[in-house]
Amino acid sequence: MSEQKLDINELKKGGMVPLREKDMFSIWVKTECCNLNSKQLRKVADITDKYARGSLLFTSRQIPIVPFVNIRDVFTVKSELAEVGVGMDHNGPIVRNLNICYDDKTCADAVINCIPLGEKLEKFFGSQLAHKIKIGVAGCSKDCVMSRVLNDISFVGVEYNKKKSYEAYAGGRLGVNPFVGIKMAEQLTEDACVNLTQNYFDLLAAEGKKGERAADVINRLGLDEFKAKITRDLGRNATLPAVHFSSASEKQHKVKQVLKIRAVCGEVTTEQVRKIADIAEKYGNGIIHFAVRGAPEIPGVIAKSIPVIIKELAAVNMALIEDNVENFQSCFGGYCSEGLCDPQALLKRIEKRIQELDPGEINITVSGAGCPSSCGIAHLSDIGFHGVMIPVVDSAICTGCGTCVAACKRKTIQVKDKKAVIEMKNCAFCGACRSACPQKAITSKRQGIAVLLGGRGEPGTTLGVKITEFVSEDEAFRITDNLLQLIKKNGLNTRQLIDKMGFDDVKRTILFKPVK
Numbered sequence: 001m002s003e004q005k006l007d008i009n010e011l012k013k014g015g016m017v018p019l020r021e022k023d024m025f026s027i028w029v030k031t032e033c034c035n036l037n038s039k040q041l042r043k044v045a046d047i048t049d050k051y052a053r054g055s056l057l058f059t060s061r062q063i064p065i066v067p068f069v070n071i072r073d074v075f076t077v078k079s080e081l082a083e084v085g086v087g088m089d090h091n092g093p094i095v096r097n098l099n100i101c102y103d104d105k106t107c108a109d110a111v112i113n114c115i116p117l118g119e120k121l122e123k124f125f126g127s128q129l130a131h132k133i134k135i136g137v138a139g140c141s142k143d144c145v146m147s148r149v150l151n152d153i154s155f156v157g158v159e160y161n162k163k164k165s166y167e168a169y170a171g172g173r174l175g176v177n178p179f180v181g182i183k184m185a186e187q188l189t190e191d192a193c194v195n196l197t198q199n200y201f202d203l204l205a206a207e208g209k210k211g212e213r214a215a216d217v218i219n220r221l222g223l224d225e226f227k228a229k230i231t232r233d234l235g236r237n238a239t240l241p242a243v244h245f246s247s248a249s250e251k252q253h254k255v256k257q258v259l260k261i262r263a264v265c266g267e268v269t270t271e272q273v274r275k276i277a278d279i280a281e282k283y284g285n286g287i288i289h290f291a292v293r294g295a296p297e298i299p300g301v302i303a304k305s306i307p308v309i310i311k312e313l314a315a316v317n318m319a320l321i322e323d324n325v326e327n328f329q330s331c332f333g334g335y336c337s338e339g340l341c342d343p344q345a346l347l348k349r350i351e352k353r354i355q356e357l358d359p360g361e362i363n364i365t366v367s368g369a370g371c372p373s374s375c376g377i378a379h380l381s382d383i384g385f386h387g388v389m390i391p392v393v394d395s396a397i398c399t400g401c402g403t404c405v406a407a408c409k410r411k412t413i414q415v416k417d418k419k420a421v422i423e424m425k426n427c428a429f430c431g432a433c434r435s436a437c438p439q440k441a442i443t444s445k446r447q448g449i450a451v452l453l454g455g456r457g458e459p460g461t462t463l464g465v466k467i468t469e470f471v472s473e474d475e476a477f478r479i480t481d482n483l484l485q486l487i488k489k490n491g492l493n494t495r496q497l498i499d500k501m502g503f504d505d506v507k508r509t510i511l512f513k514p515v516k
């Protein structure tokens, strides 16, 4: 089957997303409350061996992605997944897989069991509106799934005066215009959360504009009007029936714990995937959870099994996350059609360097993305990276069609005298115009990596600030090495360093001087 005969936008909505390499797609596997069972995960491994290239990626959307499936096989893969009850996630203007953490029987920190709310919100999955919509739920304000910044609508479990309820946030997103979700309402019941979500969908259906995320609607309508519209009549009965999540825990796991397995850049081979499935079956409750930083997690494990699990993981070159160096998250920028750099290659070098330096108990987070869309949550780590490019229009080729104008989220392109003109002052160097141009009239004048410092996903959210851009991979590595050495020398994590030295001083030190 040829790519030309298929509607790429429809394929994307169905979770089949084209890669840079001709005829190659990534398959976005749907998870149920961000879990798969061991049988389902093995099936994903079998499919990856049969139709792809032997490795897959655990992403910040809390799903596995199988890259490099040939276009002729994408529908076969879809139907083979369906044999074990696994569907496809979505891409494009449609509601994505729900971001969610654990029930209160599995996570000791949870103040509320967020799974029943997730089961109710699951009914919105796949709804088609003017633009993509992300929804998230966290069981406590630690917000391990970074729901407030990754999702248009999110709910966080809280306890006031021994009464459990939810706070609602709206507007979260990364990308070229990042936005941290704003609190919309508090002390909400599950039904009130569902009603708030429904109100948001009604608002989009009535007056949403193409390409708008919640943050754009807030900016357009103003916070007060937006808030009034999505919080109206929250006390009514919610009408949507819940979807049952079979992987939610029935029993309290008092003596059991969640094991986190390191998977640098979220990349895992099929051999490793099968081992993870085996361990979940043998020592856990048969469930594998996909965490937002790309580390596979196995809930329900008894502590005395851990030494043998460590040995079993070592046999496939894997290890538990036992220190405070968080899993390195990355998108698949190295082969994504939008990728402007290879974040996986850079992050793997940094991971080795951290092992050499051995920072002890200091908390470190690192992440990278191939472009400013930041699917690899580049904005939410101590140090993060994303690719950048300077676009240039070849007016001899440009037809003035205006496709790039619509694609530019910074609204920085105009068509004048039938030619596209870019106002560089407001350009985010994202490359979306280049990807969108049907004539290939936009090329990259310069390409490189942007470095972001001081981001934080959980707990609390701070967006990393860009400290330099258009650097090479070697330069980005050197800057990171300087930060790591500064961390080690002072015995402080990045946040503490910034508090002590000031942001500008940390920035100057890691950009310009080798740390002695």
Ligand code: SF4
Residues within 6 Å of the ligand: 331, 332, 333, 334, 336, 337, 338, 339, 340, 369, 370, 371, 372, 373, 374, 375, 376
């Ligand atoms: S951040 Fe960019 S390169 Fe990475 S997956 Fe998203 S669109 Fe592709």
Ligand code: SF4
Residues within 6 Å of the ligand: 389, 391, 407, 408, 409, 410, 411, 412, 413, 422, 426, 427, 428, 429, 430, 431, 432, 433, 434
């Ligand atoms: S002009 Fe192109 S590169 Fe610049 S922000 Fe717009 S789409 Fe991105």
Ligand code: SF4
Residues within 6 Å of the ligand: 393, 397, 398, 399, 400, 401, 402, 403, 404, 405, 415, 419, 420, 436, 437, 438, 439, 440, 441, 442
């Ligand atoms: S999309 Fe390409 S051809 Fe169309 S106006 Fe933009 S640069 Fe010109």
